[in-house]
Amino acid sequence: MLPGVTKEQITKAKAWDLLSYLEAHDPQELKRCGPREYCTRTHDSLKISNGKWYWNSRGIGGRTALDYLIKVRGMDFVDAVEALSGCRAPPSQERPKPKPPGPFTLPEASRYPSAVVAYLQDRGIHTELIGACIETGTLYESRKHRNCVFVGRDTEGCARSACLRGTRDGFRMDVAGSDKRYNFSLRAADPDCPRLAVAESPIDALSLAALVKLSGGEWRDSHYLSLGGTAPRAMLQFLHDHPYVTQVSLCLDNDKAGIVGMERLENAIREDPELSQRVTLIYHNPSPAEHGKDYNDFLCAHVKAVRQLHQREEAR
Numbered sequence: 001m002l003p004g005v006t007k008e009q010i011t012k013a014k015a016w017d018l019l020s021y022l023e024a025h026d027p028q029e030l031k032r033c034g035p036r037e038y039c040t041r042t043h044d045s046l047k048i049s050n051g052k053w054y055w056n057s058r059g060i061g062g063r064t065a066l067d068y069l070i071k072v073r074g075m076d077f078v079d080a081v082e083a084l085s086g087c088r089a090p091p092s093q094e095r096p097k098p099k100p101p102g103p104f105t106l107p108e109a110s111r112y113p114s115a116v117v118a119y120l121q122d123r124g125i126h127t128e129l130i131g132a133c134i135e136t137g138t139l140y141e142s143r144k145h146r147n148c149v150f151v152g153r154d155t156e157g158c159a160r161s162a163c164l165r166g167t168r169d170g171f172r173m174d175v176a177g178s179d180k181r182y183n184f185s186l187r188a189a190d191p192d193c194p195r196l197a198v199a200e201s202p203i204d205a206l207s208l209a210a211l212v213k214l215s216g217g218e219w220r221d222s223h224y225l226s227l228g229g230t231a232p233r234a235m236l237q238f239l240h241d242h243p244y245v246t247q248v249s250l251c252l253d254n255d256k257a258g259i260v261g262m263e264r265l266e267n268a269i270r271e272d273p274e275l276s277q278r279v280t281l282i283y284h285n286p287s288p289a290e291h292g293k294d295y296n297d298f299l300c301a302h303v304k305a306v307r308q309l310h311q312r313e314e315a316r
Contacts, residue, residue, distance in 0.1 A: 005081045013066050013084035018053045021065035021084070042170075046072065058145070058171065074163075074172030076180060076229035079257070104177030106162055107149055113141035116148045119167040123203060124299040126210045129186070129219070133206075138184055147171065150184040150202035150226070152234075155241050163202065163228060174228065181237040183228045189220035192244040197284075198235050198265070199251045199295060200258065202226040207299040208251055214302060227252075230261025232268035239275055249282045253294040 019038060022030050030048075033039045037049040045057040053068060054061030060071050069080040113134060120130050133139035138151045142164065152161035161178035164171065174180070184202040186209055188195070199205040205226045209219040223245065227234050230252060239245055250265055252258035262283065269275050 005078055005085070009081050009085035013081040014064055016065035016084050017051055017063060018065045018068045019048050019051075021068075022048075043072070058173075060173070071173045074174075076174070076231055078231045079229045104160070104162075104175065104179070106151065106159055106175065107142040107147070107164070108144065109149070110141040110143040110146060113139075115146040115167040116141040119148065120203070120206070123207075123296055124210060124303040125203070125206045126213055128213070129206055129209055133186065136187075138186070139202075141167075145171075148202075149175075152178070152180075152182040152184050152226075152228075154182050161228075163226075165203070180228055180231070181233050183234040184226040185238065186224040188223045191242075193221065193223055194244055194246045195222040195249070196225060196235075196238065196242070196245045196247070197222055197249040197251050198225045198227055200227055200230060200253055200261070201294075201296075204251070204253075204295045207295040210299055211295065211302065214299075214306070227261075230257055230264060232265050235265060236268055236272065236275070239279065243278075246278055247280050247282065249284045251284045251295055255293045258293070 019030075022038075022040075029040050029042065030038050031041050033044075033047070034049070037047055039048065040046045043055060043057070046053060046055040052061060052063050055072065062068065062071065066080050066084060069075045069083065070077060073080075075083070116139065117127070117130055121127065130139065137157075137159075138153060140149050140151070141147070142149050145164075146167055148165040148167060150163050150165065151159050152163075154160050160182035161180055161184075162175040163178070163184065164173050164175065166172070184205065186205060197205070197208050199208060205224040209222075209224050212219040212222070223238070223242070225234060225238050235248070239248070248269075250262045252261050252265075266281055269279055269281060
């Protein structure tokens with residue numbers, strides 16, 4: 001059983017087929033495209049029929065709504081289970097046995113990460129940060145779909161997880177077999193650095209470092225970690241692997257999921273006897289009224305303001 005969810009919750013979540021879930025809880029997303037076939041309004045090539053769904057343009061599919069939330073919506077397993085187990089029961093409790101996850105294998109890399117570099121620069125990420133990640137092998141571009149591949153490595157440098165982010169659309173998913181205890185991180189220059197900032201996504205983690213650099217600070221004076229959602233397991237693993245960390249800044253999104261997630265992180269620290277004595281928590285979530293709900297919104301707003309200031313100065 002995973003931390004935060006029970007066997008009963010997992011069983012209830014797996015009972016939802018995708019069509020039943022969308023009909024009950026997101027009907028505006030459904031669009032009929034045949035006598036017995038549906039697609040989604042967000043992704044025309046994602047077809048639903050005969051109790052199955054398949055995203056043709058991405059070559060992925062499944063049977064359950066749980067598969068869909070993880071592979072298409074980009075939710076981690078715990079968050080997806082919690083979302084589905086809170087729904088009223090689906091019309092049918094019949095479901096196929098889930099297939100066991102396959103071995104973890106990184107997607108083939110492209111020789112030139114031009115799409116990834118352009119995409120991240122457009123999101124406000126400084127080229128120095130992009131280059132640092134490419135150099136350490138925590139970021140590259142996939143050959144087939146030209147996605148960003150954010151790699152999570154353990155203390156020995158072995159790849160243990162990876163998440164994909166589309167450079168041309170809103171595609172997000174974790175690579176099958178990923179160990180979510182080891183998510184994407186940007187390490188400080190000093191391995192014994194006492195500071196860690198945690199964010200929900202790799203781009204938000206990079207945005208935190210970019211904001212430090214833009215403000216004239218040294219971004220290498222802190223570790224940055226992506227949780228891959230709001231579950232605490234990656235943070236707990238990182239803290240146990242880095243015993244010198246004593247200060248953790250919680251930089252999750254300023255929305256309901258982020259606020260609830262920060263409570264989960266705080267509880268996870270409190271319930272660990274060693275960490276509760278060692279770690280001080282600092283809450284740093286952006287103001288949605290001023291900068292959007294996450295740190296990439298904040299970064300993009302900051303970069304835009306700086307550019308406008310320079311343009312006004314040049315026009316004088």
